[in-house]
Amino acid sequence: MENKTVENVLITGCRGGIGRDTAIALANLGYHVFATVHRKESVEELKAYSKEKAISLEVFKLDITDPEDRKKVLDLDIDILINNAGIGESGSLTEIPMERVRKNFETNVFGTLELSQLALKGMMKKDSGKVIIISSLAGRLPLAFWGSYCMTKFSLSAAADVMRQELKMITKNVHVVTIEPGSYHTGFNQKVMATKYSWMNDSSYFSKNIVQIKKNEEANFALLERKSTVSIVKQIVKAVTTSQPRPRYSAPWWQTAGAQFLRILGK
DSSP states (O other), X not given: OOOOOSOEEEESOOSSHHHHHHHHHHHHTTOEEEEEESSHHHHHHHHHHHHHTTOOOEEEEOOTTOHXXXXXXXXXXOSEEEEOOOXXXXXXXXXXXXXXXXXXXXXXXXXXXXXXXXXXXXXXXXXXXXXXXXXOHHHHSOOTTOHHHHHHHHHHHHHHHHHHHHHHTTOSSEEEEEEEEOOBOSSHHHHHHHHGGGTOSTTSTTTTTHHHHHHXXXXXXXXXXXXXXXXXXXXXXXXXXXXXXXXXXXXXXXXXXXXXXHHHTTO
């Protein structure tokens, strides 16, 4: 058998934003990138985008909540798995419909963990590989009315820490890394923010506060969101390219520092 010289990277949630930008960056560095998307219609969109950018990506549908889709990774020789796919639900935890919370956990936590377990089968067999989990600074510093999403990200960070501790007992060559993005203007935040207004209405405990809540969120994101994903993609690339990755990477640096400072203050 010939020695493989090009590493295979599988990234979930590549329709746009951080996932797509990471796929392009790694393909440019010579990695063989499996860029996966949630829906069939997104496959051709991403193929067209990669062709426009003159980048070679292997694109296919992988819904991480679909057991049959997840099994696709068993037929691939994956060196690095980047768990980027995720959804978000917002709204008051005192009244949010629980099916929305369950759906959020089903995708962000259970889907991610089940896919990682399957990818790890091959990594453990060859005693080499990396599982990279895209969490969020929002998991470290939860936001009011974003409880469901923040809880999933807190859970993902905990899961990565636990897997890292466990695997250290049996191998030094399979790594688990947490990536914590701050606020980036990919459109994701706006989608999550909007979810609450489909059910937070006149019957909500916060009916008199809804207009102010929306104004505050829009103002915060206008201030915090970075227009370019370059800083967080650089951190992901560092985790991929180094032989001994750090347990945790985050960006932008000033949001990371701010989150750490507020935690010290007990926020």
